Amino acid sequence: MKYFVTVQANQVDYDAMEGKASPESPLWSRDDITAMVAFMGELNGELAASGELLDAQGFTAPAEARFVTGSPGREPAVTDHPYADTDVLTAGYWLLECTGLDRVTEIAARITQCPVPAGSPEYPVVIRPVGEAPSA
Structure with missing residues (x-):
């Protein structure tokens, strides 16, 4: 099953x-940015090696x-x-092919452990199953 997993932020972040x-x-x-990039790189490498990663991208600032x-x-x-003034928006995503909701939830839980500066806002990691197109 395919899943769209997103992380969130806002312009002030x-x-x-x-x-x-x-x-x-x-x-x-x-150092904070380096730690975040290293964490994401390691996670993406592991997901690619397992065959679960179909795509992953981060978005530019909402002001753009x-x-x-x-x-x-x-x-x-x-x-x-x-x-720019929206409270929360999608900051980046992974498109994953996983065995099921338990596995993708395990990955989302790991994403929540990405290093950030102390006092940073906490945003949920959102999991959305990708639906099949209805047959004609």
Whole structure:
């Protein structure tokens, strides 16, 4: 079964990684970022070796996002930076092929152990089973 596993953050977390701490998110040092990248690299390597990793990516800051809305017969509206003030957004993901919910939950629990600076916000790791397309 395929699972979409996501981690979350908000704009102030990205700002803290770039040297702009806030009451909501403490400053990330170079060592903090190095530890996070090493943790993710090790996890991704193990998931690739086990054959469970189909894809994994981290997203850029929400301030770099673009939001396009529309409906049939209406001109689409384009807005820059739509998520900059959103409380929580998807910061990155893994697309995994696992034997079942217990295994992917085990992986998500491990993801929660990624090193972060003391006082960082705690966000859940979200597991979403990928559904099959309905047959025509």
